Amino acid sequence: MTLIGNELTIYNSEYIMTTPLEKQEYIIYKMMYPGLYILAGAPKIGKSWLAMDICLSIATGVPVLGRGTIQGTALYLCLEDNYQRLQRRLFQMNAEPIENLHFAIAADKIGAGLEEQIEAFKKEHDDLKIVVVDVMQMVRSNVESSYGAELIVLKQVAYRLGICMLMIHHMRKAKDDNPFNMMTDSTGIGGATDGNFALKETKCGSGKAIMYCQGRDIEYTELRMHFDTDVMRWIVENEPATQKSRDNIVLSAVYLFIKERIHFEGTATELVAELKSVTDEVIYPNRVTRDLVQNGYELSKYGIDFKYERVHKGRVIILHYNGERDSSDGRNVTVTQALPDSSQSSI
Structure with a gap:
């Protein structure tokens, strides 16, 4: 963050693109x-x-x-x-x-x-x-x-x-x-x-x-x-039916994965490889990073803490699951039901 006089508060693009913001x-x-x-x-x-x-x-x-x-x-x-x-x-x-x-x-x-x-x-x-x-x-x-x-x-x-x-x-x-x-x-x-x-x-x-x-x-x-x-x-008379959101698939897979793993720290590519254990959907590293950043603020409602940090080997994704803060009440869910449809909620 940069301050210019008493008027402008400036954030660079790295902050904007890597910081989870409230939706x-x-x-x-x-x-x-x-x-x-x-x-x-x-x-x-x-x-x-x-x-x-x-x-x-x-x-x-x-x-x-x-x-x-x-x-x-x-x-x-x-x-x-x-x-x-x-x-x-x-x-x-x-x-x-x-x-x-x-x-x-x-x-x-x-x-x-x-x-x-x-x-x-x-x-x-x-x-x-x-x-x-x-x-x-x-x-x-x-x-x-x-x-x-x-x-x-x-x-x-x-x-x-x-x-x-x-x-x-x-x-x-x-x-x-x-x-x-x-x-x-x-x-x-x-x-x-x-x-x-x-x-x-x-x-x-x-x-x-x-x-x-x-x-x-x-x-x-x-x-x-x-x-x-x-x-x-x-x-x-003509409101179209809501389409399934791609965000829902990515976030649902992350939810099911971290609920079992509890903690993950690694690159986006490494996370995508791990997600294959819970979904057959093709997920790309840049997509999972984008979805986590855009929805990271809300993930805490489901017991998921998310950080996207720079380390010596590059940027890593850090995920940690706390079941006591999971508002889904531990219900039995499939990959596409793990989180509320992002088109209908703040996620």
């Missing part, structure tokens, strides 16, 4: 992480119903849009509603009273108290996962300026608190082949957010829509959905 926790699997997101759509398309469903799902820890969630407190700033309308919507969605789902129908503006209000709520609710602002226009301090500067302020709050902030936004009536260009002030928004979702009806009034998803940490996705009026929720 970013998703709020909605492969869709939302701590950061700032925009959900845009035409008026009356059902953005607020979707926002309510997201908050309910996170508060109860159930899937939404076919994706898993991390359970925690949700705060919904429904700034164009009243409590009577909120009550009616919750009853229409067959929701149960939930202590960690909260609402407000008024809030301060960005730069004029909103950040402090969110931070104060976080202090009272340490497990806060998401704050929804419906709609974004209601919290703007300067409606004549670009959205970008104000959104960056909220993004910094989201990063600092480790929460997801979802801003509900409008689309312009002008047609465009790229739905993200239809967001009001799309140029200012694009560089300030971590992800954007554009909800666009396939035919006006049909109850069918495509939600276009893009972001820094999410793959571009088009979700075909329909609005189910029985439960007042958007239902995804």
Whole structure:
């Protein structure tokens, strides 16, 4: 690590590529992480119903849009509603009273108290996962300026608190082949957010829509959905099945091997040779090194301590197993079941 004055903290590439780092926790699997997101759509398309469903799902820890969630407190700033309308919507969605789902129908503006209000709520609710602002226009301090500067302020709050902030936004009536260009002030928004979702009806009034998803940490996705009026929720029709992760195979083999060996110290090539005793999968030395570094922080949950150190003969992998810290509870597992699928967990 190198310090330059009081401003820059610099790490070289060796540190970045050899140090296990804590993985970013998703709020909605492969869709939302701590950061700032925009959900845009035409008026009356059902953005607020979707926002309510997201908050309910996170508060109860159930899937939404076919994706898993991390359970925690949700705060919904429904700034164009009243409590009577909120009550009616919750009853229409067959929701149960939930202590960690909260609402407000008024809030301060960005730069004029909103950040402090969110931070104060976080202090009272340490497990806060998401704050929804419906709609974004209601919290703007300067409606004549670009959205970008104000959104960056909220993004910094989201990063600092480790929460997801979802801003509900409008689309312009002008047609465009790229739905993200239809967001009001799309140029200012694009560089300030971590992800954007554009909800666009396939035919006006049909109850069918495509939600276009893009972001820094999410793959571009088009979700075909329909609005189910029985439960007042958007239902995804085309979510692809989760594919088995290669990481799972490598990490599972390491788990089974070190559980029996207890301690290993050697090169990546030597470890790959040892792993042949627990799997027929072809594993390459650079792959096992990469997977261990990227997942090393989380391996401790399964009783595995990992180090990647430089010695006189080069770099060696050090693994040690402590069964008392193994959260898998000693269950009988196969190679591909030894650890939770890395696509569904923080590993």
